[in-house]
Amino acid sequence: MTKTTSKVKNQITELLNIEYPVIQAAMVWLTSAEFVAAVSSAGGLGVLASNAGQTEQATGPKDAAEKMRQQIQKVRQITDKPFAVNYILPTFDKERSYDYSYSLLDVILAEKVEIVVLISHGDSSDSSSIKRLQQAGIKILFRDISPTLESALAAEKLGVDALIITGHEAGGHLSEHQISTQILLSQILKAINLPVIAAGGIYDAKTAHAAFAMGAQAVYIGTRFINTIESPASMVCKEAIIGTSFDDLVIINSPVGQLRVIGKYNLDRQILASPQEYIGSFRHMLLGNKEPGYICVSQSAGAINDIISCKALITEIMSEV
Numbered sequence: 234m235t236k237t238t239s240k241v242k243n244q245i246t247e248l249l250n251i252e253y254p255v256i257q258a259a260m261v262w263l264t265s266a267e268f269v270a271a272v273s274s275a276g277g278l279g280v281l282a283s284n285a286g287q288t289e290q291a292t293g294p295k296d297a298a299e300k301m302r303q304q305i306q307k308v309r310q311i312t313d314k315p316f317a318v319n320y321i322l323p324t325f326d327k328e329r330s331y332d333y334s335y336s337l338l339d340v341i342l343a344e345k346v347e348i349v350v351l352i353s354h355g356d357s358s359d360s361s362s363i364k365r366l367q368q369a370g371i372k373i374l375f376r377d378i379s380p381t382l383e384s385a386l387a388a389e390k391l392g393v394d395a396l397i398i399t400g401h402e403a404g405g406h407l408s409e410h411q412i413s414t415q416i417l418l419s420q421i422l423k424a425i426n427l428p429v430i431a432a433g434g435i436y437d438a439k440t441a442h443a444a445f446a447m448g449a450q451a452v453y454i455g456t457r458f459i460n461t462i463e464s465p466a467s468m469v470c471k472e473a474i475i476g477t478s479f480d481d482l483v484i485i486n487s488p489v490g491q492l493r494v495i496g497k498y499n500l501d502r503q504i505l506a507s508p509q510e511y512i513g514s515f516r517h518m519l520l521g522n523k524e525p526g527y528i529c530v531s532q533s534a535g536a537i538n539d540i541i542s543c544k545a546l547i548t549e550i551m552s553e554v
């Protein structure tokens with residue numbers, strides 16, 4: 234395989250003003266200003282997510298939003314390249330999540346963030362947030378947690394700039410539908426006119442180029458980015474991913490839906506009973522054995538065998554196959 238990293242010109246690289254169509258996925262505590270800046274400096278797009286750069290839970294919505302403001306400012310001190318912030322539309326626990334979402338929205342608008350990865354749990358009725366982002370000229374990459382052809386068509390009508398389409402292979406909060414990335418891409422790409430970003434199980438040049446060959450204009454990668462040098466995840470987490478085979482991966486229930494975790498690791502129960510345990514699982518990935526929890530990954534964890542720099546990863550993803 235020849236390593237080439239010629240810059241790519243397509244609708245997504247033009248829209249986002251990036252060199253390579255590689256986006257580091259939102260991953261709660263496992264993102265930080267330094268990590269996001271490393272991805273963006275390497276020519277991809279870094280994304281700050283909830284609790285970015287933190288080790289302790291915020292005391293409330295305002296505190297969480299202020300901490301995000303500091304992270305946004307810190308990315309800008311490190312790089313002048315574009316980056317995005319993850320904005321989750323109010324969800325399950327409506328009252329609580331409205332406070333968190335709207336406090337963050339105020340900061341996104343005040344800080345003039347240019348790109349948002351907007352997450353919908355299938356309920357896009359909160360169009361007021363979307364309108365506020367659009368009025369401010371913020372580019373919206375829209376990701377339905379449980380995408381289908383119908384939800385993609387509905388998102389297109391909202392006037393968002395691009396769709397992130399996530400298959401069931403993915404890490405994080407799993408889709409309610411067990412549809413693979415390939416099947417979703419094939420169905421959705423022929424039905425909509427928006428640029429599509431592929432997510433779920435993409436970890437190397439071959440999986441990325443398969444998505445490009447199908448018509449995706451960028452790839453959105455989570456689990457593979459955990460095992461980079463700049464990722465804030467603990468060595469306990471990175472080594473667990475290296476030591477994982479496909480047989481070790483199991484799906485567990487949490488208060489906000491299903492997660493895929495490394496089963497041989499810390500799995501004493503197959504359910505996370507409370508939101509605190511759910512949050513704890515991600516803090517465990519960050520803090521290692523200082524915090525009990527689980528290691529949440531995608532199917533690609535079974536194929537990841539090393540820890541490389543963000544720049545080397547983007548070069549690998551973009552190399553010819």
Ligand SMILES: Cc1cc2nc3c(=O)[nH]c(=O)nc-3n(C[C@H](O)[C@H](O)[C@H](O)COP(=O)(O)O)c2cc1C
Binds near residue numbers: 518529
């Ligand atoms: C540890 C972990 C944490 C995640 N946290 C978030 C999050 O905060 N917000 C979000 O929208 N998606 C989150 N996700 C999902 C990712 O953004 C992305 O959709 C997914 O990782 C893509 O699949 P991949 O891991 O196969 O690359 C998370 C995924 C992982 C593995």
